């Protein structure tokens with residue numbers, strides 16, 4: 001079988017990672033969460049200050065497939081920490097720096113070289129993997145996105161409420177859509193998928209069907 005690359009982009013909390021993980025699993029592909037990479041750099045930025053931007057070549061971000069996709073920052077497991085409130089509220093700013101983007105984009109492009117990758121983020125279809133065989137731009141109403149995210153936040157013990165969450169999501173989208181370098185935008189050749197009224201299984205099947213036709 002021929003392997004393809006699948007790019008999944010869209011605004012915050014649209015369900016990209018949930019779907020990407022499942023699609024990758026079904027196809028036997030590798031899932032790459034590029035948001036986690038930006039979050040890891042942001043965590044380091046918070047801990048060490050802005051000078052880390054000048055020495056990104058010393059920053060190693062790896063994924064450990066065992067124990068459910070762990071994220072390692074210079075060998076340290078930061079899977080939980082990168083979802084914290086402080087990282088979430090700073091990540092769009094750190095992601096707008098040119099040095100951060102060029103470093104992570106080249107890392108991501110290397111991961112996509114052998115095909116067989118499902119990568120989710122904001123600029124995968126436009127910048128990271130412009131030749132991906134399948135590109136999906138996932139949308140959902142802000143209300144539904146906030147509700148879905150609330151369930152996740154509750155599950156990991158956070159007490160953030162729906163109103164705060166909605167404001168946070170809208171703010172992050174705004175920053176991501178309006179930054180200068182590779183802003184969040186649908187690639188011209190991406191399939192637009194509004195998941196507001198769809199179940200996870202429906203979204204998964206929809207994407208798998210298009211993917212199967214290209215494999």
Ligand code: C5P
Nearest residue numbers: 034035036038091092095121122123172
């Ligand atoms: O996907 P997630 O919501 O975890 O991404 C966190 C943040 O990382 C986004 O809000 C965005 O600022 C940044 N990001 C990005 N480009 C990507 C993936 C994420 O700028 N490809």
